């Protein structure tokens with residue numbers, strides 16, 4: 001992984017020598033060019049930015065962001081941007097290196113986790129097996145990055161995005177403030193709906209494929225059992241699987257929530273061992289092409305998650 005990144009640095013240096021950086025294109029008919037690292041930030045930025053912005057993501061549709069490594073063309077895209085939004089909390093361990101290699105003084109950079117009390121990454125559910133850190137796409141030993149899955153924390157990300165857009169485009173201040181307030185009202189409604197539903201469930205334990213629900217369960221009072229840690233690439237060992245199956249039986253878990261972008265074999269093994277059902281959980285790391293074509297977004301996917309959680313936990 002490192003040699004590839006070294007090549008990117010060389011290319012970035014070559015671009016700088018050729019005078020391609022440091023001249024903000026401000027293209028797209030005067031619109032603010034926003035690059036978000038991955039989908040949820042794209043969706044939030046579209047809602048806050050409205051007609052004043054053009055938003056793209058570095059991580060393409062259908063790619064699991066934990067596996068993402070930036071390429072030379074990503075560096076080029078960023079060097080033509082006005083704003084770069086990333087999740088922070090170690091979701092993008094490559095962010096600092098990339099920002100540095102872009103070397104664009106007037107690029108407004110926002111770590112959207114700013115102001116959020118971060119959880120240490122929770123190693124429950126994959127004891128013993130450490131993920132490889134080569135290439136920097138694993139978060140073990142750091143923070144749990146899955147803040148966007150708690151709508152209350154997504155609001156903080158939205159406010160950080162609003163502030164970044166205002167910094168890049170002060171003339172749009174009133175519009176960004178209005179749009180952010182409107183979108184945050186929708187997030188408040190989603191939060192209240194989840195809160196009300198989760199207050200009345202027969203079960204509290206949620207068995208998920210990777211540890212995405214730390215912040216969600218902190219807010220709504222559930223207990224997460226994760227097949228792998230915060231990094232979905234950390235495959236559980238047979239001993240880990242056996243321990244998860246024991247926990248699931250002990251706690252009378254009857255549903256396994258599985259994510260479409262992750263290898264389903266462990267989830268299937270566990271569900272057949274506990275004689276439980278398998279329900280979809282969308283951790284909104286990115287949209288599949290089908291979800292994109294169907295017009296799904298963060299809020300609609302979270303509504304779908306709530307419907308399945310109500311089934312899996314027997315909520316009233």
Ligand SMILES: [Zn+2]
Nearest residue numbers: 066212230232
């Ligand atoms: Zn994740």
